[in-house]
Amino acid sequence: MTVTNEQPKCIGRVTNLTIKFGPQTVLENFSMNIYQHRIHVLIGASGSGKTTFLRALNRLNDCFATCHTQGQINLSLAHKMVAVDCLKMTQLPQLRRQVGMVFQHPQLLPGSIADNILLPLRVVAGVTGVDANNLTQQALEQAALWDEVAGRLDMPATCLSGGQQQRLCLARTLALQPEILLLDEPTASLDPHTTHQIEQLIIKLAKQYTIVMVCHNEQQQQRLADYVIKFH
Amino acid sequence: MKADNIFYYWCLVCVVSLALSFFTVISFIVGHGLPTINGALFVGDTDFIRGILGLSPIWDGIWPACVGTLMVVFSALLLAIIPGLASGIWLAQAKPSGFKHIVSLVIDIIAGIPSILMGLFGFSLILLLRHWLLPSANVCLFLSALSLAILIIPYLAASVKTALLALPASLLLTALSLGMSYRQALIKVLIPQASKGIMSGIMLATGRAAEDTAVIMLTGVVVNAGLPISIFERYEALPFTIFYYSAQYQNEAELQLAFGAALVLLCLTASLFAFASLLQSRYQGMTSDSY
Numbered sequence: 001m002t003v004t005n006e007q008p009k010c011i012g013r014v015t016n017l018t019i020k021f022g023p024q025t026v027l028e029n030f031s032m033n034i035y036q037h038r039i040h041v042l043i044g045a046s047g048s049g050k051t052t053f054l055r056a057l058n059r060l061n062d063c064f065a066t067c068h069t070q071g072q073i074n075l076s077l078a079h080k081m082v083a084v085d086c087l088k089m090t091q092l093p094q095l096r097r098q099v100g101m102v103f104q105h106p107q108l109l110p111g112s113i114a115d116n117i118l119l120p121l122r123v124v125a126g127v128t129g130v131d132a133n134n135l136t137q138q139a140l141e142q143a144a145l146w147d148e149v150a151g152r153l154d155m156p157a158t159c160l161s162g163g164q165q166q167r168l169c170l171a172r173t174l175a176l177q178p179e180i181l182l183l184d185e186p187t188a189s190l191d192p193h194t195t196h197q198i199e200q201l202i203i204k205l206a207k208q209y210t211i212v213m214v215c216h217n218e219q220q221q222q223r224l225a226d227y228v229i230k231f232h
Numbered sequence: 233m234k235a236d237n238i239f240y241y242w243c244l245v246c247v248v249s250l251a252l253s254f255f256t257v258i259s260f261i262v263g264h265g266l267p268t269i270n271g272a273l274f275v276g277d278t279d280f281i282r283g284i285l286g287l288s289p290i291w292d293g294i295w296p297a298c299v300g301t302l303m304v305v306f307s308a309l310l311l312a313i314i315p316g317l318a319s320g321i322w323l324a325q326a327k328p329s330g331f332k333h334i335v336s337l338v339i340d341i342i343a344g345i346p347s348i349l350m351g352l353f354g355f356s357l358i359l360l361l362r363h364w365l366l367p368s369a370n371v372c373l374f375l376s377a378l379s380l381a382i383l384i385i386p387y388l389a390a391s392v393k394t395a396l397l398a399l400p401a402s403l404l405l406t407a408l409s410l411g412m413s414y415r416q417a418l419i420k421v422l423i424p425q426a427s428k429g430i431m432s433g434i435m436l437a438t439g440r441a442a443e444d445t446a447v448i449m450l451t452g453v454v455v456n457a458g459l460p461i462s463i464f465e466r467y468e469a470l471p472f473t474i475f476y477y478s479a480q481y482q483n484e485a486e487l488q489l490a491f492g493a494a495l496v497l498l499c500l501t502a503s504l505f506a507f508a509s510l511l512q513s514r515y516q517g518m519t520s521d522s523y
């Protein structure tokens with residue numbers, strides 16, 4: 001939980017969001033505010049649309065032909081108010097870099113552990129060489145994975161355990177230095193010790209990033225949440 | 233349990249007989265072809281070095297046919313690769329629509345067209361050209377390459393499409409979620425990941441282009457043309473040489489020549505495949521960074 005006395009600054013507004021997959025309405029007239037450097041925890045039953053909502057914030061739902069979204073999403077990115085729902089196709093890569101997402105199940109890119117971080121760095125941010133290696137190490141340290149993989153970065157990423165893969169995905173997103181972090185059950189496949197590590201990390205990250213996360217665990221929600229948003 | 237066993241042995245029998253017939257054919261060709269492999273097979277009576285370099289004309293060797301085959305296959309691939317890959321990518325990625333349905337149907341139909349018809353198509357094209365535009369136009373290596381290209385485009389498209397569709401859908405989503413544009417995700421993540429499948433499609437297409445006799449027979453191949461000087465001339469090619477020697481041989485020696493040529497064609501395609509898989513492993517290595 002972020003401990004501060006300052007008045008939180010509202011950097012995002014979601015208004016009357018309705019999301020449908022074909023005939024099925026997943027989210028109806030949903031509204032919420034997003035506050036800078038705070039942790040927003042989304043809770044709700046399985047299938048209540050938490051993941052779908054996260055994907056609306058970085059317009060990843062656009063990839064599904066049957067998905068229809070109505071309503072307004074405004075986010076302040078790079079000190080400018082951006083109407084996310086009105087962005088053109090060509091502006092989406094920029095949005096998705098600024099609003100980084102870690103999926104519910106670890107999604108690896110092909111190749112080694114290092115490739116997973118270096119490839120997006122090179123392709124999306126144009127960072128290569130020593131800079132890229134430094135960013136990689138930094139991101140892996142942030143995601144509490146560095147000590148476990150330091151000597152074997154060129155091993156296939158699929159050799160990592162589920163929890164390690166999840167942290168690798170987190171590191172990959174952090175390396176791209178987003179402003180808002182969308183975390184879909186970041187500790188779902190971790191043991192208590194690593195969960196604790198990741199929770200500490202999330203609290204630390206909240207100093208730099210605005211966090212919107214999904215969590216199923218009530219205690220975790222109490223430990224982390226500045227704002228709790230319930231989905232029905 | 234019993235049925236499982238029977239099924240297992242049935243599969244085993246199939247695969248073993250396939251391998252056996254493969255080795256029988258190969259050893260038959262090697263057995264008959266190998267004794268004929270010498271300098272004279274390639275250049276006939278001409279001096280070997282001068283003949284290979286094209287300094288002296290070759291009358292009854294298969295060297296001009298080797299060069300002709302290589303040239304016609306490479307030209308066909310050059311013409312077919314971009315449209316083939318592009319159609320495959322489009323077919324894999326486009327949203328379903330009436331247009332897409334028609335395009336896939338057309339590609340399937342082209343894939344099923346007997347190659348002799350493709351040869352006739354090339355031939356009629358030249359007749360048309362001669363009648364309306366270019367009175368001097370004639371059957372030539374380029375025309376063969378063009379007809380072969382149309383013949384192999386569906387193979388390329390189908391293999392690219394299959395290879396891309398075989399990737400998990402989440403891979404594209406992941407790449408996009410990291411801020412890659414659609415094009416970047418395709419070039420940097422999806423295509424490298426599908427490159428094995430794409431490469432086997434290219435090999436299939438290469439083999440198809442290298443062995444086809446019907447198309448080239450109608451579009452420019454001749455028994456005796458010497459080394460190809462230009463792509464707008466008639467040329468020699470191995471499949472046709474094999475066909476010609478084995479169909480019209482006057483004596484045992486000429487039939488043996490056909491086996492020699494068949495072995496050379498086999499080696500030629502095998503080395504093309506080896507080269508292609510080398511390229512593919514390079515390409516995969518290139519797209520992954522080393523730390």
Ligand SMILES: Nc1ncnc2c1ncn2[C@@H]1O[C@H](COP(=O)(O)OP(=O)(O)OP(=O)(O)O)[C@@H](O)[C@H]1O
Pocket residue numbers: 021026044045046047048049050051052053064066104
């Ligand atoms: N790509 C899709 N195509 C069709 N329907 C989808 C798609 N993604 C999600 N849905 C539907 O939207 C609803 C909400 O799914 P969502 O994944 O957002 O749930 P969730 O709250 O994240 O659940 P969980 O806690 O199990 O992860 C589900 O009924 C699901 O079937």
Ligand SMILES: [Mg+2]
Pocket residue numbers: 050051052104184
């Ligand atoms: Mg979910």
